[in-house]
Amino acid sequence: MHAPRSTIYPPGQAEPIPTGYPYLAAPAAAPAAAPVVVVVVPPGSVLQPIQPWTTGLLDCMSDVENCCVTFWCPCITFGQVAEIIDRGSTSCGSSGGIYLLIWWFTFFQCLYSCTYRSKLRAQYNLMESPCPDCCVHLCCEPCALCQMYRELNNRGFHVAAGWYANAQRMNPVMQSPVVQHIVR
Incomplete structure (x- = not known):
């Protein structure tokens, strides 16, 4: 059985709007709201603004030595960069070796x-x-590696020296003073 139909005449409208089954009116769509972005910041931390790279992707010739090394043997540059980024948890040799194997086989x-x-x-x-x-890496691998190398250099690292040399240089360990004995 069908529910009884009734007719509603909205104010200012000459045509009736049928109601009841089978003419169920669809609810009016709510206006589209802007997406909500939630950023969770751990207590005590400061949200840093996004920064640009210190050099451009195509500024390879600003460091000619690194540009040549990266062009002829990118596994060396990659290994050096990876060691600094991983903070010494991987060595230059192992990262560069993995890079080289992936390059050779795939x-x-x-x-x-x-x-x-x-x-x-x-x-x-x-x-x-x-x-x-x-x-970036698919289209211009050598330029991307050079840019990463320059970025780390510009942030105070001597990339070619490796993580441990940089860690010692940036955070020197307090050494006990040398005691001099006077011999008579």
Whole structure:
């Protein structure tokens, strides 16, 4: 059985609006709201603004030595950068070796190196520019490696020296004073 129909005449409208089954009116759509973005900041931390890279992607020739090393043997530059980004938990040799093996067997070393670009961006709150990290490494791997190397250099690291030399240079351990004995 059908529910009885009734007719409603809205104010200012000549046509009736049927109500009841089978003419159930669809509810009016709510206006589209802007998406809500929630940022969770741990207590005691400060939210840093996103910063630009200190050098451009195509500024490779600003460090000619690194540009040449990266062009001829990118696994060396990658290993040096990875050791600093990982704060010494991986060595230059092991990271460079993995990069080299991936390059030899798959030609997709850019997928490995783009993860380190993402780590570097997260550590220093850098922009993802000029395009997503994997696209940068896929299209211009040597330039991306050189830019990462220069970024770490510009932030005070001597990348070629490795993590431990940089850690000692930046945080020297207090040494006990040398006691001199006078011999008579």
